[in-house]
Amino acid sequence: MNSLLSLLPGKSPAEAAHGSPASKQQDSSVTCSDGCKLVWQKYGRPGGPAVVLIHGWSGSRHYWDLTAPYLASHGCCVYTYDQRFHGDSDKPAWGFHVARLAADLRELLVQLELIDVTVVGASMGCAVIWSYIELFGEDRLKQACFVDQAPLQNVAADWKWGSTGCYDLASLTRLQCKLQSDFAGFAKDNGAFCTSIPLAPEVTRVLEQETLRADPNALAQLMADHTAIDWRPLLPRIAIPCLNVVGRKSAVFPWYGVEVVGKLIPNCHTVFFENANHWLYLEEPDKFNKLLSDFATAGFLHTSKVLHL
Template sequence: MPTFTTNDGVTLTYEDTGGHGTPLVLVHGWGQTQAMFHNQLTGLGEHRRVITYDQRGHGVSEKPHHGYRIARLAQDFEQLLDHLGLDEADGLGWSMGASVLWSYIDNHGTGRLRKLVVVDQPAAVAAVPWMSGAEQTDSGAIFDVAGLLDLGAAMNGPDGFAAVEAFEKSMFSGDTDPAVWDFVVNEIKSTPGYAGVPLLFDHCAQDWRDVLPRIDIPTLVLGCDGSHVSPASQRYIAERVPDAQLHIFPTTEASSHFVFLENPVAFDAVVDKFLG
């Protein structure tokens, strides 16, 4: 796989299908890898240029002892665009990957992005005390600050991987294909605790609600009825982003946070239609 080095000396690995037209850059979630999108490399990659990469601390990219903040990951995204010489790209962020793109937009605007796809990410993961009950519901908060602290402590404890595995398991409902589950668990092993725990805390502590109305490019928001992320929170995002489109996958098509793995044909069709 090709690599590039960030301005703080971290080597990141990426894949690029090549081809013409506006490239689609896929940004994976916390603890996962670019391998999550192997179906999209072959599926969406039939019609367009598709680029994936392992974020720092993940997959086969370098795992330094610094930089585990969403703002730094957003800078890494920009430097990938720089390395590839891309003045324009479509961005797809899944889970924490959506937070990375929101952070990028917050700091750099949308000048280099043509279209945006947000996949199953709450506007705020942890409910902070100053949120009203309605705001906590709208944001899609999964737990409160105390719950976030408890999760981080468990992941950093002697049975850390068991806590990580239980957290991932909570993202599935219904009957999970054993092959999909085994793949997810295997990939998450690549992220060491010293990287994953502080990054998860930083990711979950962010509140992106003020960024949403300032997104001025065509946006598609994707959710799933069977995910641990409430579809109502995805409707809220689509209502806050000007003229955004919304698609919720029913449980007859997928039943987890990992729609692109469970049902790549359905997922790719929706994304492909939006990108045009």
């Protein structure tokens, strides 16, 4: 898999990291308590603020190829990894729960001896962080960034602001059938659905290829767990500083559903990307990378609780 950076004119991973040969290390792995191997990668040098980037459902660590080198070039020590069932990590016949993914994150942090970590979750990656906090508290975490995820995807008696594509049993069944009967078609459609600002065709192809490396049967079962979990009761109990990033033109969630995350977490700032969709970190990487770098290295710097970019 080539880095997404290599597909952009005039940029290579080394150039993006200011030419530092130590910017990016070779793939490594950790083995979880149930024997599942997770593949991870490190950018930057030890000593800077630790940042762990968590991809979303059906993605991979390479979805962060435009972000990790930038953060490393600005002093952070950055880790990306493939969650189980995705990318280069193992795809076992069990563990189709967000809680298992949260336990994997815990084992990664412990085995890599990471503390005071800024965790960044995109889409389902947010739910992995919320589950981590529910199960393990805020141990080893310094702060968190959530990228375009509503606190509940399904429709409920008091909630209509979740996912536009998977929100009840019927829509879940349609998605599961698509994954199992036309996975290539799903991968292609998913990219168009998640972007409003067009990506370069070469980048789109790489993202599709990364999706196709996931296990479609596992994705189908994992979504059944993910879409039904209501995180609203947990969010007010989160004490660490948080950043909630919203794609105003997201086709996956109505923006006002994602905005609720920032309203429920006490110490949270919300930033709207006014022109971007669900994959805002790929659509407007310069804006996103600068925002995240500032958050990881210096916190909020007394900014307004709600920002518009």
